[in-house]
Amino acid sequence: xxxxxxxxxxxxxxxxxxxxxxxxxxxxxxxxxxxxxxxxxxxxxxxxxxxxxxxxxxxxxxxxxxxxxxxxxxxxxxxxxxxxxxxxxxxxxxxxxxxxxxxxxxxxxxxxxxxxxxxxxxxxxxxxxxxxxxxxxxxxxxxxxxxxxxxxxxxxxxxxxxxxxxxxxxxxxxxxxxxxxxxxxxxxxxxxxxxxxxxxxxxxxxxxxxxxxxxxxxxxxxxxxxxxxxxxxxxxxxxxxxxxxxxxxxxxxxxxxxxxxxxxxxxxxxxxxxxxxxxxxxxxxxxxxxxxxxxxxxxxxxxxxxxxxxxxxxxxxxxxxxxxxxxxxxxxxxxxxxxxxxxxxxxxxxxxxxxxxxxxxxxxxxxxxxxxxxxxxxxxxxxxxxxxxxxxxxxxxxxxxxxxxxxxxxxxxxxxxxxxxxxxxxxxxxxxxxxxxxxxxxxxxxxxxxxxxxxxxxxxxxxxxxxxxxxxxxxxxxxxxxxxxxxxxxxxxxxxxxxxxxxxxxxxxxxxxxxxxxxxxxxxxxxxxxxxxxxxxxxxxxxxxxxxxxxxxxxxxxxxxxxxxxxxxxxxxxxxxxxxxxxxxxxxxxxxxxxxxxxxxxxxxxxxxxxxxxxxxxxxxxxxxxxxxxxxxxxxxxxxxxxxxxxxxxxxxxxxxxxxxxxxxxxxxxxxxxxxxxxxxxxxxxxxxxxxxxxxxxxxxxxxxxxxxxxxxxxxxxxxxxxxxxxxxxxxxxxxxxxxxxx
Ligand code: SF4
Numbered sequence: 075x076x077x078x079x080x081x082x083x084x085x086x087x088x089x090x091x092x093x094x095x096x097x098x099x100x101x102x103x104x105x106x107x108x109x110x111x112x113x114x115x116x117x118x119x120x121x122x123x124x125x126x127x128x129x130x131x132x133x134x135x136x137x138x139x140x141x142x143x144x145x146x147x148x149x150x151x152x153x154x155x156x157x158x159x160x161x162x163x164x165x166x167x168x169x170x171x172x173x174x175x176x177x178x179x180x181x182x183x184x185x186x187x188x189x190x191x192x193x194x195x196x197x198x199x200x201x202x203x204x205x206x207x208x209x210x211x212x213x214x215x216x217x218x219x220x221x222x223x224x225x226x227x228x229x230x231x232x233x234x235x236x237x238x239x240x241x242x243x244x245x246x247x248x249x250x251x252x253x254x255x256x257x258x259x260x261x262x263x264x265x266x267x268x269x270x271x272x273x274x275x276x277x278x279x280x281x282x283x284x285x286x287x288x289x290x291x292x293x294x295x296x297x298x299x300x301x302x303x304x305x306x307x308x309x310x311x312x313x314x315x316x317x318x319x320x321x322x323x324x325x326x327x328x329x330x331x332x333x334x335x336x337x338x339x340x341x342x343x344x345x346x347x348x349x350x351x352x353x354x355x356x357x358x359x360x361x362x363x364x365x366x367x368x369x370x371x372x373x374x375x376x377x378x379x380x381x382x383x384x385x386x387x388x389x390x391x392x393x394x395x396x397x398x399x400x401x402x403x404x405x406x407x408x409x410x411x412x413x414x415x416x417x418x419x420x421x422x423x424x425x426x427x428x429x430x431x432x433x434x435x436x437x438x439x440x441x442x443x444x445x446x447x448x449x450x451x452x453x454x455x456x457x458x459x460x461x462x463x464x465x466x467x468x469x470x471x472x473x474x475x476x477x478x479x480x481x482x483x484x485x486x487x488x489x490x491x492x493x494x495x496x497x498x499x500x501x502x503x504x505x506x507x508x509x510x511x512x513x514x515x516x517x518x519x520x521x522x523x524x525x526x527x528x529x530x531x532x533x534x535x536x537x538x539x540x541x542x543x544x545x546x547x548x549x550x551x552x553x554x555x556x557x558x559x560x561x562x563x564x565x566x567x568x569x570x571x572x573x574x575x576x577x578x579x580x581x582x583x584x585x586x587x588x589x590x591x592x593x594x595x596x597x598x599x600x601x602x603x604x605x606x607x608x609x610x611x612x613x614x615x616x617x618x619x620x621x622x623x624x625x626x627x628x629x630x631x632x633x634x635x636x637x638x639x640x641x642x643x644x645x646x647x648x649x650x651x652x653x654x655x656x657x658x659x660x661x662x663x664x665x666x667x668x669x670x671x672x673x674x675x676x677x678x679x680x681x682x683x684x685x686x687x688x689x690x691x692x693x694x695x696x697x698x699x700x701x702x703x704x705x706x707x708x709x710x711x712x713x714x715x716x717x718x719x720x721x722x723x724x725x726x727x728x729x730x731x732x733x734x735x736x737x738x739x740x741x742x743x744x745x746x747x748x749x750x751x752x753x754x755x756x757x758x759x760x761x762x763x764x765x766x767x768x769x770x771x772x773x774x775x776x777x778x779x780x781x782x783x784x785x786x787x788x789x790x791x792x793x794x795x796x797x798x799x800x801x802x803x804x805x806x807x808x809x810x811x812x813x814x815x816x817x
Pocket of ligand 1: 091
């Protein structure tokens with residue numbers, strides 16, 4: 075073990091978001107002394123944000139759980155790992171024996187996608203346990219994009235990303251890189267790239283109900299009515315066809331459905347949508363012409379387009395507009411990344427090929443149709459609380475805090491105590507895990523290696539960088555992948571030992587080897603240990619630059635990646651990848667899939683509906699990451715950021731003054747919060763930040779409790795979803811605002 079008293083520098087990738095910044099971490103006396111950017115990192119080249127400097131705070135946080143916890147009534151106690159897993163079996167086995175595995179479900183949170191072992195092994199829990207249905211954060215923030223990709227390209231994870239570094243014209247819709255960097259887009263320093271576009275004479279346009287920080291890096295802000303982006307984009311499509319601007323470029327032999335789309339777009343004139351969208355018809359028309367004229371241009375749509383009433387239509391139309399203007403699969407447009415190591419999520423899904431993954435079954439209580447194997451997260455509360463055959467009685471949460479981050483959060487908070495068994499894999503006793511019977515803490519980010527699993531599938535360049543652990547975990551601490559396997563085996567009726575975990579890991583690895591057309595026994599002979607490092611080596615060696623276990627001389631291996639401490643760069647996204655990534659039956663892209671276009675009448679009906687007086691949208695902040703960074707004092711100090719932003723005219727009409735406490739109410743609930751009167755928000759729209767509301771009794775988040783903020787998801791009605799994806803519509807919620815008192 076290293077001498078803990080000397081100052082050592084560790085290089086690693088920040089695991090918090092899709093920017094994947096390279097960090098230089100100075101450790102002294104066993105403590106993180108300083109974190110600064112690694113200027114030699116081949117990928118991020120010295121970029122970092124405030125969150126990246128706080129990994130030491132997260133690691134040293136006294137509230138972070140280091141040992142398993144068991145709850146007896148209201149009392150928590152630390153237990154050994156053996157006792158914790160025994161308690162899990164004691165709780166789960168009777169539920170399964172009496173009610174079947176259908177009474178068990180899991181919720182998978184967003185950090186899973188950024189974790190070295192959770193990301194690679196969560197599928198083992200889901201697949202091996204026999205749990206028939208899970209819930210995830212995906213139905214809050216990205217399901218429409220997955221649906222769109224499933225129908226356009228034949229795979230929910232084949233998602234094209236904007237080639238921001240090489241474009242000259244970008245339209246940013248429903249995304250705010252100022253707060254979140256890229257999303258379904260891995261690109262270090264997105265704002266720097268936007269500045270570079272303008273420096274080389276290009277144009278940046280932001281379409282958003284808020285004048286976000288990203289607008290400071292743009293040429294133009296187009297304020298839009300929340301939830302109407304699809305109408306705007308349909309009008310752009312209309313103009314492209316009506317004015318003879320459609321040019322498929324290199325896609326002409328790969329695309330079908332263009333005539334059908336042209337027919338559908340006929341009624342969507344800019345004039346028909348301008349009142350609803352709030353965007354003048356002339357500006358829509360000009361936008362279509364600008365996109366058609368520019369050599370290298372792209373439309374980028376993200377979370378604000380997904381978590382709204384017409385999320386799938388909007389997400390689909392982003393890709394369609396790029397295709398119709400030849401900004402697709404070419405430099406500067408929407409392109410398909412080429413990761414060095416493939417993701418387990420990218421492997422073919424036979425169940426999606428056998429039957430279209432839509433409405434194969436319905437949820438028990440509200441009858442919500444399944445979409446890509448899931449129903450809206452807002453169904454979970456009623457599936458727990460509604461008596462009857464098929465009721466959910468046991469829940470496993472994996473790195474998630476849905477009591478804060480899911481819509482209709484109040485109902486879920488009330489439902490969770492009704493579970494017979496709740497087990498949480500989590501590092502904090504938070505608003506959700508306080509309901510658990512057992513908490514199984516994973517390693518801190520600095521106690522485990524890192525190499526992103528899924529995120530490189532959204533990267534604007536192909537690169538590879540290995541991060542060894544900074545601190546050794548305690549001897550008896552299992553990694554998350556071992557916890558997941560143990561829980562899967564417990565669900566299967568066992569009380570597993572270490573040998574059982576290794577056997578499952580070997581079986582999983584063999585299946586992955588087979589997926590690459592190799593012999594499992596031969597490949598397994600290369601390794602002494604299992605776990606995610608072995609999978610990573612496999613996915614590098616069978617990836618596009620890999621050595622295929624000796625077949626390709628000088629090919630890449632994990633060892634070679636580990637030897638390059640600042641990483642290895644393999645260049646920008648290559649053009650012309652569409653035929654290679656397409657998984658549709660006819661090897662073509664149908665730009666007008668009926669499942670999506672059948673939803674156009676619903677959007678058309680929206681045009682006949684008056685815009686509400688006030689609608690609520692959510693916002694993110696550069697110092698926040700959903701709900702789980704609010705226990706880091708340096709990130710939450712200073713001015714209160716949990717405020718209701720309201721336009722001055724709306725404020726005057728509601729009798730609200732800046733700084734006063736107001737009550738925001740929707741059909742789902744109400745919260746009292748300080749008003750922030752600002753012209754940075756469109757008339758008729760109010761905005762709360764996402765991820766707050768740390769005022770619950772029974773948590774162990776001492777810093778977060780000092781500045782709890784309010785939970786915007788208490789205002790999100792569970793039934794308000796994008797009808798064809800089931801994604802929560804947390805933007806565009808009708809609300810009222812009224813003064814409560816003066817400060
Ligand atoms: S942008 Fe910030 S949070 Fe994201 S990877 Fe970089 S340092 Fe980490």
